[in-house]
Amino acid sequence: MNTVVVYTSKYGSTEKYAQWIAEALGCKAKKLSELSSKSLSAFDTIIYGGGIYAGAIAGFKKFLSKLGSNDNKTLALYIVGLTDPQKQDAYTEIADKNIPPEWKNRFKVFAFRGDQRFSRMSTMHKLMMRVPKSMAEKKPPEQRTEDDRMFIENFGKDVLLSDKGFILPLVDYIKSAE
Ligand SMILES: Cc1cc2nc3c(=O)[nH]c(=O)nc-3n(C[C@H](O)[C@H](O)[C@H](O)COP(=O)(O)O)c2cc1C
Known part of the structure; x- marks a missing residue:
């Protein structure tokens, strides 16, 4: 094939x-x-x-x-x-x-x-990654999903x-x- x-x-x-x-x-x-x-x-x-x-x-x-x-x-x-x-x-x-x-x-x-290659990201993409992080931070910790925790913990890092x-x-x- x-x-x-x-x-x-x-x-x-x-x-x-x-x-x-x-x-x-x-x-x-x-x-x-x-x-x-x-x-x-x-x-x-x-x-x-x-x-x-x-x-x-x-x-x-x-x-x-x-x-x-x-x-x-x-x-x-x-x-x-x-x-x-x-x-x-x-x-x-x-x-x-x-x-x-x-x-x-x-x-x-x-x-x-x-x-997640934060160190290689364009300025625009770094800014975009702030959105889910900020949304997650606004939630009370007990209501945060696994993705929310990931967005907060991994922000700014290469993972x-x-x-x-x-x-x-x-x-x-x-x-x-x-
Ligand atoms: C601006 C931006 C938006 C993203 N949106 C999502 C998303 O909606 N869902 C998701 O699972 N991953 C999202 N990601 C993570 C990428 O999909 C992930 O880093 C992937 O490895 C990128 O693949 P690539 O390097 O081959 O383009 C996003 C990453 C960036 C930089």
Whole structure:
């Protein structure tokens, strides 16, 4: 099978996962910006990965426009965020919001945990990270969720949470679809 991992990554976590997946499947990993619609159409199995930014999956709309309306491909989506992937509801909500209705049943979705690279963040992103932290701080401590505590504790830090083990269900899914 002709497989490719396509990704959009701002600070490297989604790229790292793309390389791990490509290595496990013996295929290539490519940045979305490096692929045209025509070059994408050559693949039978396409895995797209994007980091989550304020609930949006980076590059996913552009990826869909490059993909066109091809029905014959095996498609998988992995999304990378700071929320604990054990909290499937949070990721299901993000997938629901980001995948247009006509694509809903076409993608098998996987959620992975990424790193927070505060030291590399743009000024805009550092400012944006203040919002969930301030909201969390306004809540009485006993009402704070795990994410709230994480936003407070991790603000300003580099926190490395990526783990190669997360890719296994995706790799198994692709291997069984091939
Ligand atoms: C401005 C900003 C907004 C973010 N919003 C979310 C979010 O809504 N949910 C989440 O789980 N992670 C969120 N994150 C964390 C990123 O998804 C996480 O750091 C991920 O590893 C980024 O992947 P990348 O480095 O490949 O782009 C946000 C990070 C930044 C900088």
